[in-house]
Amino acid sequence: MNMATVSMKCPNCGGELIFDPKSQKYKCEYCGSDFALDEISTEEAATQAASDVVQEREDTSDNHTQQRTAGAEDAAVLYTCPSCGAQIVTDQTTAATFCYYCHNPVLLSEQLSGAFHPDQIIPFEIDRKQAEEHFLDFVHKKKFVPNAFFQKNQIEKLTGIYFPYWVCDAEVEGSLTAEGNxxxxxxxxxxxxxxTRIYRMEREGHVSLREITKHALKKTDNLLAEGVLPYDFSKAAEFRMGYLSGFYAEKRDIERKELEEEVxxxxxxxxxxxxxDTIxxxxxxxxxxxxxxxxxxxxKxxxxxxxxxxxxxMNGKMYYYSMNGQNGKTYGELPVDRKKVFLFGALCGGIALVIMLLLGYFIF
Structure with a gap:
């Protein structure tokens, strides 16, 4: 399935624009220019790109059908990089990524159009440098983490992703009858x-619950996605494709109906x-x-x-670290280096043995 793409270009030099969390502006890494959100618009381009792809599909639907591999439509989508023209395959939920060949950011506009157009977004406020500092600080506090976690190639795996969530506001009226003694x-x-005196009590109330947040991506580990909650939704903004430039993004594959009973x-x-609690x-x-x-x-x-x-x-288990891109709250289950644990235990045992020998020598 060929996917419509959008690339944000700098008006001054034609370089790629990315969203800068620190300044909350679009920034060109080539000429150093920055632009306010209202100065650069990708919505019209995204709409036109999606429309072009739809028309292309209608015109060549028979040819596309012959080219599809059985079962591949459910597993992957194809997009053409607007910067270098390379064709890249990605999965169905990817909405923003980077070209594997030229490394420029690519926005897959059709993934977030129509029914999948987000109602709102909370932009990144913590940039990559701050995220690396948070990550290293988090890891350094753990005594027995493998040395690989401190290596540069591990830090380079730190990835900024927009995950999809359903956010619900609810208002209810409640009443209860109880007996107290x-x-x-x-x-x-x-x-x-x-x-013993027994009292009958009745309670009634109007309750407003805000920002009940549920992740909406099946392939995401539940603890990874919800371990970084909550967010400050007073800073939520109307969705714009440009916020995604320079980051990865996923679209939802869990619908509201699947979460309603739980909520x-x-x-x-x-x-x-x-x-x-009023009793x-x-x-x-x-x-x-x-x-x-x-x-x-x-x-929403x-x-x-x-x-x-x-x-x-080393045991083959996958470990996850996640950090709230707005306030820096961290969640993670880090691996333990058994050699470090053994050496630490041996060191403590050796020190204890020396102390006992010295005490025995002076006492006896």
Whole structure:
């Protein structure tokens, strides 16, 4: 499947433009120019590119059908690099990438058009240099990480990716009925008395829950994608293709309907907990009944920035490191170098043995 592409060009020198997280502007790495977001528009170009590809497919559909390999349509897409003309194969969820040959950023506009056009995006605020510093600081705090994690080629694997998420705002009305008891114990003479009073309680409330965030990409490790939450959605912007230039991006392959049951369950549980938290001063509380009624839901398809590193350990296990591209929050399960653990244990044991020998020599 041939894919429409968009490339952002510098008006001054024709070089590739990338989005710079530090300045929040588009930057040309060739002549050093920078441009405000409103000065460079890729939306019209993206729409036209997608339209051209659709027309091309209609005109040559029979020829394309003959060229497709059985099963390949579900696994990969083909795009032509707008900078060097090379044809590159990538998977179906890729929306922004780099040309393997000329290394220029390429935006696959059709991947994020129509029903897959994101409602909003939170741009990267942490650039690559800051991300590397965060990564090294995170790794240095771990005593037994393999030396390979400190090597330059490992740091170069640090990748900025926009992952797709569904973000839901919900409003509900909730009510519950409960019984609470208060116990009083006292002693009179030689006898102990216990008094239990039972109270009936009712609670009602209007609850607004904001920014319930669920990742929407099947191939992404769930902990990798959700371990960097939350984000500050007050900084969310209307989606523009230009934000993706210089980064990788994925489009969703998990639809809203697949997540609704999970989100509804979370909303109900959270509402119930909030109502229960208003009950105080009882020795015990028993919930008799509850009723939670949804009023309004708003879902937004959102791209969020994540810096990632993957590492294959000696045991063959894949380890993941991810960092929130907005605030720097990190998540990661790092491998352990058994040799370092053994040497550290041997060193501690040797020191302990020397101390015991010295104590024995002076005491006895």
């Amino acid at each position: 208060k116990v009083r114990v006292w002693v009179s003479g030689d006898e102990e008395f216990t008094e 509804h369950r979370e909303v109900e549980n959270c509402t119930r907990d909030l109502l229960e 105080h001063g009882y020795n015990g509380v028993h919930i008799l009944s509850d009723h939670i009624r949804p009023i309004r839901e708003q879902w 398809y959102t791209l969020l920035p994540v810096w990632t590193v993957t590492y294959k350990g």
